Amino acid sequence: MTRHLVAVTACVSGVAHTYMAAERLEKLCQQEKWTVKIETQGALGIENELSQTDIEQADVVLLITDIELVGAARFVHCRCVQSGINAFLREPQKAMSAVRRIFGTPQDTRIILD
Helix, strand or coil: CCCEEEEEEECCCCCHHHHHHHHHHHHHHHHHCCEEEEEEEECCEEECCCCHHHHHHCCEEEEEECCCCCCHHHHCCCCEEEECHHHHHHCHHHHHHHHHHHCCCCCCCEEECC
């Protein structure tokens, strides 16, 4: 069964780490055979913005951010894994393991990683 993820990456400066995290996540999802759509909130504003349909069809939302996200309320009732961007870049497997654990849990489930 194919899993569908959506994600948002955002760092304080909105430059390198935002895009590095998005790229790393894309590669990890390819390895897992999961589909992923990633919104970036960076220096160029919001790119690849997630639609309400994208969010509703996702099995899990992954928020990889060190800042307050624009539009965070969109994810209130979703299965959600949250990680700081530096923690994700250092140990992406922690986030991927949390994503695996949250599949099949009730909506509104949140896992917040340090």
